[in-house]
Amino acid sequence: ANNGKKALAVNGDEGEPGTFKDRYFLERDPHRMIEGMLIAASVIDSKECYIYLRDEYPEIRHLLLSELKKIEDNCIAPDIKIHLRRGAGAYICGEESAMIESIEGKRGLPRHRPPYVAQKGIFNNPTLVNNIETLYWVRDILENGGKWFADKGTKKNPGHRSYSVSGRVKYPGVIIAPSGSTANQLIKLCGGILEGHKFKAYLPGGASGGILPSSKADIPLDFGGELAENNCFVGSHAVVILSNKDNMGDVASNLISFFNHESCGQCTPCRNGTEKVIKLINNNYNWDEHLLTDISNVMMNASICGLGQAAPNPLLSVMKYFPEEVGIINNKREK
Secondary structure (H helix, E strand, O other): OOOOOOEEEEEEOOOOOOOOHHHHHHHHOHHHHHHHHHHHHHHHOOOEEEEEEOOOOHHHHHHHHHHHHHHHHOOOOOOOEEEEEEOOOOHHHHOHHHHHHHHOOOOOOOOOOOOOOOOOOHHHOOEEEEEHHHHHOHHHHHHHOHHHHHOOOOOOOOOEEEEEEEEOEOOOEEEEEEOOOOHHHHHHHOOOEOOOOOEEEEEEEEEOOOOEEHHHOOOOOOOOHHHHHOOOOOOOOEEEEEEOOOOHHHHHHHHHHHHHHHOOOOOHHHHHHHHHHHHHHOOOOOOOHHHHHHHHHHHHHHOOOHHHHHOOHHHHHHHHHOHHHHOOOOOOOOO
């Protein structure tokens, strides 16, 4: 039905708050990503590659345009057409099907599944989607072998990860560390907590990954495992460190406001749910736990995509671990 055509998409729409690893890699060595992309395209026999780059990175766009022209002028990959697409700053377009809609020139709205993008993606052709970090490591893994990469991590979490660490640390930045590293280990690698601050809580996976107290800072930060057991996830590995000078109610309000602003508005649970939550918690230090939990459950179970499904995570985390800061009394959940 698709005449054997396939496409490859590179997700460079780095919109998760606290995430900047793609920018780090592209500014320092864009050729690794480009080479990984061309290798992946050759493996799946794709003749079309689409790089989707967030528009807040204008200097990287200029750099990529220059380097991609050199590839074309020197006939390095004559059979592969590389397209550089500009995102318009919408967080929702980090979701793969919304990104593909935007690549096609349409409004970036998540698609219903099935069919999945691997079956019908860009212009209805089967599409492989990878992010910049994944493609960045392809060349090194081919040169050094899979064992070289796997040995960098642990038995349960092989390989290494690029953690974007920010917040109340002395030297925020991208930390390349073994997969399954903990918040305490990352804080140490960032020079410790800022003077005058006491480690209080952290976001293990950006705005959508939930919030954990400092007492749980020895949990391995990777997919599944103990982190998932605490109803959190590592996502794009954006770790934001919070201190005793951060009010957790204000933190949750800030994150929910972000989701409300970035909601595409396609589905009612996400569009109306985030708006309702903001009205209930803003400037209100006596949260209605029952009502907020009810709204959260509707959002998580009925939203079309991950934005609405994950938006309640910071809200639920604060009610679970920091009930005293938002006026919840007789909290019966496990703290």
